[in-house]
Amino acid sequence: MTSSQTTVIVGQILEQGEALSLEQLGALSGARAAQLLELVAEGVLEVITPAPPRFAGSALRRARLAVRLQRDLELSTAGVALVIELLERIELLERRLAR
Amino acid sequence: MEFKDYYAVMGVARDASAEQIKQAYRKLARKYHPDVSKEADAEARFKEIGEAYEVLRDPQKRAAYDQLGSGPPPGQQFRPPPDWDSGFEFSGAGHPGPGEEQEFAYRGDASEFFETLFGRAGFAGARPRQRERGEDHHARVTVDLEASLEGGTRTLTLRVPEVGADGRPRLRERTLNVKIPRGILAGQHIRLAGQGETLAGATQPGDLFLEVAFAPHPLYRPDGRDLQFELPVAPWEAALGATIAVPTPAGPVELRIPAGSKAGTRLRLRGRGLPAQPPGDLYAILQIALPPAGSDAARAAYQAFAAAVPFNPRAAPGA
Numbered sequence: 001m002t003s004s005q006t007t008v009i010v011g012q013i014l015e016q017g018e019a020l021s022l023e024q025l026g027a028l029s030g031a032r033a034a035q036l037l038e039l040v041a042e043g044v045l046e047v048i049t050p051a052p053p054r055f056a057g058s059a060l061r062r063a064r065l066a067v068r069l070q071r072d073l074e075l076s077t078a079g080v081a082l083v084i085e086l087l088e089r090i091e092l093l094e095r096r097l098a099r
Numbered sequence: 100m101e102f103k104d105y106y107a108v109m110g111v112a113r114d115a116s117a118e119q120i121k122q123a124y125r126k127l128a129r130k131y132h133p134d135v136s137k138e139a140d141a142e143a144r145f146k147e148i149g150e151a152y153e154v155l156r157d158p159q160k161r162a163a164y165d166q167l168g169s170g171p172p173p174g175q176q177f178r179p180p181p182d183w184d185s186g187f188e189f190s191g192a193g194h195p196g197p198g199e200e201q202e203f204a205y206r207g208d209a210s211e212f213f214e215t216l217f218g219r220a221g222f223a224g225a226r227p228r229q230r231e232r233g234e235d236h237h238a239r240v241t242v243d244l245e246a247s248l249e250g251g252t253r254t255l256t257l258r259v260p261e262v263g264a265d266g267r268p269r270l271r272e273r274t275l276n277v278k279i280p281r282g283i284l285a286g287q288h289i290r291l292a293g294q295g296e297t298l299a300g301a302t303q304p305g306d307l308f309l310e311v312a313f314a315p316h317p318l319y320r321p322d323g324r325d326l327q328f329e330l331p332v333a334p335w336e337a338a339l340g341a342t343i344a345v346p347t348p349a350g351p352v353e354l355r356i357p358a359g360s361k362a363g364t365r366l367r368l369r370g371r372g373l374p375a376q377p378p379g380d381l382y383a384i385l386q387i388a389l390p391p392a393g394s395d396a397a398r399a400a401y402q403a404f405a406a407a408v409p410f411n412p413r414a415a416p417g418a
Contacts, residue, residue: 006276007276008252008276008277008278009275009276009277009278009291009294010277010278011277011278011280011289011290011291011292011309012280012289012290013280013282013283013287013288013289013290014287014288014289014290014308015284015287015288016376017290027235028235028308057287057288058286058287060288060308061286061287061288061310064237065134068132068134069132069134069135072128072132072145072149073125073128073129073132074125074128083135087134087135095320095322098320
């Protein structure tokens with residue numbers, strides 16, 4: 001191989017980085033702060049520390065899913081919580097079924 | 100250009116009320132939303148539905164669209180009449196409430212028909228803003244399990260929405276060589292700083308976030324940070340116990356099968372799952388494989404076994 005133009009991009013695993021603030025999670029997920037706090041109250045998102053709220057990076061996936069469901073299906077926060085719970089149960093059962 | 104019959108897409112009559120349109124949208128969205136749907140063409144269908152709803156929910160856009168009638172006869176190309184939209188004002192803010200960031204999922208991926216009629220401004224919530232920093236972009240990527248087990252560079256092709264010189268959104272294919280961090284788990288995100296939107300006039304580009312999923316692996320099935328695989332054993336290995344060589348991502352190891360093991364027994368190999376922090380475990384799930392009675396010797400052995408060991412597999416309660 002001669003000199004190649006290929007650039008390799010190196011990134012970090014977000015979930016292993018520092019905890020996310022409310023603002024950071026909002027910017028990453030497209031959710032408003034009030035929306036995130038409602039999701040916390042419904043138990044969809046967990047906080048590492050309550051005041052000020054800080055989130056593990058793993059909250060991002062759920063937050064983004066919640067935003068999509070809320071926006072596209074016009075669901076209430078409680079409805080989003082139920083949908084996410086059921087989706088995760090389906091995922092678990094499908095994994096078991098694949099065994 | 101193909102004429103889009105938004106009423107047909109949503110399955111409503113041309114004189115449907117706003118409430119009927121809303122109901123039709125909700126029903127279709129539940130069926131085709133990519134996050135909840137198992138339909139094969141869910142993503143494409145949902146985009147179509149979202150686009151139709153975007154027009155029909157907005158009284159101004161709907162009235163303008165209705166001016167066009169029901170399109171040209173089948174097989175003919177559609178061309179909007181000149182000044183078709185005169186007298187209508189598209190604010191582009193039909194729907195979004197307090198949250199200005201509300202956008203539809205299909206943003207950047209609308210049909211040529213929609214773009215021609217309503218342009219970029221037709222998107223709810225898409226309004227020009229002066230920004231310091233480009234937007235973050237998100238994408239889902241599928242990589243092989245080895246990428247996490249060993250780390251390594253993978254070539255990924257993404258479809259990136261961008262605004263062309265004519266102000267209309269379009270999709271561009273973008274190929275990236277990305278170093279996959281060793282030990283990444285399904286559902287986690289790789290953050291690529293500065294690889295998001297590059298905005299003219301902005302000082303800083305956005306970041307790119309890749310949500311990782313794994314392609315099916317011939318042997319191992321990931322479950323969070325753990326891996327599991329089926330380990331076939333001979334009946335005597337399960338009954339009498341044995342020490343056998345088993346595959347692990349880091350190379351074969353000796354695994355002791357306890358005497359009296361049953362099918363479905365999970366044996367844990369601590370720390371031999373995905374190399375996350377802390378590392379996951381590897382589970383061997385025992386499967387008892389029967390040797391075929393294909394030879395005289397095997398048949399004789401089965402007969403001798405049956406004679407020597409009284410055994411009724413249906414003796415359990417309920418059988």
